[in-house]
Amino acid sequence: MVQAKPLNDKTASESNQIIQFNHPVKYRTSEWYTGHGEIVASGDNRSFEVSASYNLKATVKLVNDILSPENPTLAEIYSSLGRCVAIVDLTIDELYGEAIRKYFEYHEISLELYPCRAWESDKTPATVNKILSYLGKDGSDVSRNEPVLVMGGGVLSDVAGLACALQHRRTPYVMIGTTVIAAIDAGPSPRTCTNGSQFKNSMGVYHPPVLTLVDRTFFRTLETGHVRHGMSEIIKMAVTDDPVLFELMEQYGARLVETHFATLGGDAELSEIADEVIYRALFSYMKHEGTNMFETYQDRPHAYGHTWSPRFEPAAKLMHGHAVSIGMAFGASLATEMGWLSAEDRDRIISLCTSMGLSVYHSILEDMDIMLEGQKNMRRKRGEGGLWAPLPTTIGECDYAQEVSSGLLEKAVQHHKEICVSLPSGGEGKEMYLSDLGLA
Ligand SMILES: NC(=O)c1ccc[n+]([C@@H]2O[C@H](COP(=O)([O-])OP(=O)(O)OC[C@H]3O[C@@H](n4cnc5c(N)ncnc54)[C@H](O)[C@@H]3O)[C@@H](O)[C@H]2O)c1
Numbered sequence: 099m100v101q102a103k104p105l106n107d108k109t110a111s112e113s114n115q116i117i118q119f120n121h122p123v124k125y126r127t128s129e130w131y132t133g134h135g136e137i138v139a140s141g142d143n144r145s146f147e148v149s150a151s152y153n154l155k156a157t158v159k160l161v162n163d164i165l166s167p168e169n170p171t172l173a174e175i176y177s178s179l180g181r182c183v184a185i186v187d188l189t190i191d192e193l194y195g196e197a198i199r200k201y202f203e204y205h206e207i208s209l210e211l212y213p214c215r216a217w218e219s220d221k222t223p224a225t226v227n228k229i230l231s232y233l234g235k236d237g238s239d240v241s242r243n244e245p246v247l248v249m250g251g252g253v254l255s256d257v258a259g260l261a262c263a264l265q266h267r268r269t270p271y272v273m274i275g276t277t278v279i280a281a282i283d284a285g286p287s288p289r290t291c292t293n294g295s296q297f298k299n300s301m302g303v304y305h306p307p308v309l310t311l312v313d314r315t316f317f318r319t320l321e322t323g324h325v326r327h328g329m330s331e332i333i334k335m336a337v338t339d340d341p342v343l344f345e346l347m348e349q350y351g352a353r354l355v356e357t358h359f360a361t362l363g364g365d366a367e368l369s370e371i372a373d374e375v376i377y378r379a380l381f382s383y384m385k386h387e388g389t390n391m392f393e394t395y396q397d398r399p400h401a402y403g404h405t406w407s408p409r410f411e412p413a414a415k416l417m418h419g420h421a422v423s424i425g426m427a428f429g430a431s432l433a434t435e436m437g438w439l440s441a442e443d444r445d446r447i448i449s450l451c452t453s454m455g456l457s458v459y460h461s462i463l464e465d466m467d468i469m470l471e472g473q474k475n476m477r478r479k480r481g482e483g484g485l486w487a488p489l490p491t492t493i494g495e496c497d498y499a500q501e502v503s504s505g506l507l508e509k510a511v512q513h514h515k516e517i518c519v520s521l522p523s524g525g526e527g528k529e530m531y532l533s534d535l536g537l538a
Contacts, residue, residue, distance in 0.1 A: 128243040130155075130270040130308045154391050156306045158286050158380055160373060164274065164313040165197040171311060173205040175245065175272060181208040183238045185229055185258040187250025188215040190276050193319050198249075210238045216254035218418075218532055221293045223301070229261035233269065242266040245308055251277035251324075252284030252418070255307075256299065259290030263305035273307035276316040278328020278359070279419065282379045283400075286310040288391045298408045300479075304392045312380065314372060318361035323529035326355050327419025329454050330403065332375065334426060335382040337447055338399035341494030343378040344450070346371065351454050396486040399496050402426055405487040409472025410462045420457040420530040427451055427458035427525075431514035433489040435506065436499070443493055445517075452521060459518035459525025463511045470504055 126132070135150035161171050176182040182202060186195070191213035202209040212232045214225070233240045240246060248258040248271050255273055262271040275285030291302025317325060329351060336344035350371050354360070359376070360368040386399055403426035411421035430447040433439035451458050462468060473485060480486045484500035491497050502510075518525030 128268075128270060130243070130245065131268070154288075154306060156286065156288075156308060156310065156384070156388055156391075158310045158312070158384060158388075160312045160314075160377060160380075162313050162315050164311055164315075165194060165201050167201055167204040172201065172247070173207065175309070176202075176207045176247075177205065179244055181210060182247050183233070183240050183244065184209060184211045184247040184249060185232070185254065185261075186211055186213055186248075187254045187276065188213045190249050190316075194249075194316075212237075214250070214254060214258070216250055216257065218253055218293075221253050221257055221291075223292050225257045226261050226264070226292055229258055230265060233261060233265045240265060240269055242269055245270040245272045247272050247274070248307070249274045249276060250280065251275070252279040255280050255284045255287070256289075256291050256302070259305055259307065260292060260302050263290055263303045268305065270308045272309045272311065274311045274313060274316075276313075277320060278317060278325055279331055281312045281314065281317075282328070282376055283331040283383060285312070286380065286384060287387060289393070293412070298412055306388070306391060312376060314359045314376060315361055317358040320358060322355065322358070323417070323533075325358050326455050326528065327417045327423075329355060330419035330422040330426065330451075330456055331383075331400075332379040333447075333450060333456075334400060334402045334404075334422065335379050336450075337426065337430075337490050337493060338402045338488055338496040339382045339386070339494060340378055343375065343382065344446075344493050346375055346378070348446075348450055348453075350375070351450065355454050396480045396483070397488075397498055398486075399488050401486070402429060402488040402490070402496060405429070405476050405485065406463075406469055406472040409475060410460070410465075410468055413465075413468055414460055414462040415532050416457070416460065416530055417532055420527050423451045423456035423527065424458060424460050424463070427518070428463060428511070428514050429487070429489050431517060432499070432502070432506075432510040433491070435510040435513060436489070438489055438491050438497060440492075443490065446493060447490065448517065448521075452523060452527075455528035457525065457527030457530045458521070459515065460530075463514065466504065466508060469507055469511070473502065473507075 133152040137146055137148045139146040163169055164171055231237055246262050246269060248255060255275060262269045273285045275281035288304045288306035289302060290305045291299040294300035333347060336347050354372060357363045359372040383400055403422040407421040407425035427448050430439060430444040434441055434444045448458050477485055485502060487499040488496045489499050
């Protein structure tokens with residue numbers, strides 16, 4: 099409702115004039131988003147201030163067997179649109195392409211599918227550009243009100259999410275994460291991105307999927323190494339936010355890796371546990387991350403394990419989950435060094451990681467140039483107000499370190515090394531390195 103007198107009205111110079119734009123909307127650009135704005139004039143015909151807010155809604159659902167023709171979930175979204183434009187990880191197209199095509203045929207919905215190779219080495223602006231060409235005029239010419247279906251792992255969710263953010267300046271997308279990481283973390287995440295030359299995930303925008311569908315039946319075809327590294331993102335939420343999840347992981351984590359979240363072996367009880375673990379990890383993640391869609395504050399528990407690792411992960415060519423588990427285990431040692439965490443809780447965190455074959459140590463931690471550079475990069479990324487490194491204070495809670503001096507960092511690395519070299523694995527995890535081309 100416009101409640102304004104003309105700006106040159108005499109009485110307007112005596113008090114501020116507020117013109118609000120929150121009237122009933124005549125035509126919304128996209129049914130997926132809402133927003134409103136306000137303009138406040140100073141009243142002297144010389145200045146005014148505009149503020150606007152944008153409302154994002156992100157729904158997350160656990161739905162198993164999503165490609166079964168009887169499952170209505172996808173049909174309910176795409177029937178009314180008459181088609182589905184999908185960006186699908188090349189491996190998923192090879193493994194599930196027939197099932198995807200059959201599903202849409204069964205529901206008489208036309209499908210336009212772009213298979214996209216999405217290795218870590220493909221997480222580049224060039225891949226984002228390729229997807230943009232497909233979404234644009236010369237490709238599927240997607241509408242701004244048409245949610246693109248994205249199916250794949252964390253690499254695809256990052257680059258395709260970014261392409262959707264850039265297409266028409268914001269095109270909605272529905273995410274089906276087909277790896278553990280994409281299902282519980284990268285998929286629902288608002289942080290879309292591509293890698294920079296040295297620092298991971300350094301370019302991107304906040305653009306969460308409007309709907310995240312989590313179907314763990316996809317995990318049965320994952321390589322076990324990919325299931326394992328996904329566990330790190332669950333452990334980070336367990337350590338910082340959910341002690342019940344931590345205990346579930348202590349009890350069932352190794353079996354969940356072995357059975358690919360109960361998709362191999364048909365154990366009904368473990369199936370229920372698998373759903374509970376996924377739900378808890380997702381809820382805990384979205385409780386913090388989903389309510390902070392634009393990262394406007396930095397007390398973010400899910401950044402545990404992600405302070406130094408974005409710098410050393412590409413340098414050591416580690417799989418993401420192993421870099422995170424090394425970051426978490428080191429963070430636990432640092433927290434003990436600082437008097438924040440008991441040695442007993444530190445050891446519980448380290449043994450939970452090792453029980454699943456995750457890495458807890460790499461000699462790259464001893465490279466102080468890399469560690470300090472990572473810290474500097476992270477300060478900048480987190481707004482220079484402090485380091486804001488989440489560190490555990492007990493199982494299920496964390497606090498944030500603002501300063502970690504080079505002396506403390508070096509001492510904590512040395513102590514951490516001493517703890518880890520005595521482990522049977524020496525701190526190394528199983529299949530800890532990237533098997534694709536890695537980053538140069
Ligand atoms: N945006 C975020 O908030 C966020 C959070 C966590 C991780 N990430 C990013 O996610 C990436 C890691 O994700 P990832 O572990 O999913 O890796 P990934 O996307 O590289 O997938 C791993 C491999 O599994 C294949 N694959 C995918 N689904 C499969 C299935 N169901 N069966 C068989 N093979 C399958 C893929 O083709 C790929 O080769 C990293 O780049 C990391 O930076 C982003």
